[in-house]
Amino acid sequence: MLKGLRDFLMRGNVMDLAVAVIVGAAFNQVVNSLVADVLTPILGALGGIPDFSALKIGPVAIGRFINAVLNFLIVGTAIYFMVVVPMNKLSQLIKEQKSTEETRLLREILEELRRGRKSP
Numbered sequence: 001m002l003k004g005l006r007d008f009l010m011r012g013n014v015m016d017l018a019v020a021v022i023v024g025a026a027f028n029q030v031v032n033s034l035v036a037d038v039l040t041p042i043l044g045a046l047g048g049i050p051d052f053s054a055l056k057i058g059p060v061a062i063g064r065f066i067n068a069v070l071n072f073l074i075v076g077t078a079i080y081f082m083v084v085v086p087m088n089k090l091s092q093l094i095k096e097q098k099s100t101e102e103t104r105l106l107r108e109i110l111e112e113l114r115r116g117r118k119s120p
Contacts, residue, residue, distance in 0.1 A: 034082075035074050043074075 008014065052070075055063030 031075055031078060034078055035071065039074055039078060 052063040052066040055061075055066060
């Protein structure tokens with residue numbers, strides 16, 4: 001029974017998931033700091049303090065919800081422009097490089113095949 005537990009815990013995908021969760025938590029701190037310490041003060045300087053927590057519509061305290069939505073939009077925008085766009089560009093460069101290498105190899109093979117037909 002303990003051997004089965006050990007085997008389960010040591011499977012590659014379980015370890016990968018554990019590492020991903022730990023790295024994700026650390027990355028979460030970086031993103032939260034970027035939003036709270038860099039982007040929010042910039043937005044506050046441009047348009048006043050971006051805090052709607054005191055806003056109420058009748059008995060409904062809608063301000064915290066507005067803050068949460070704005071935070072979500074800021075985090076999403078920051079992640080997109082600082083992580084997704086650069087990773088997509090890097091992925092495209094790698095794909096183009098791989099395609100170029102494959103094309104070069106195929107041309108070399110074709111040239112060798114042509115040489116092989118010409119010699120008796």
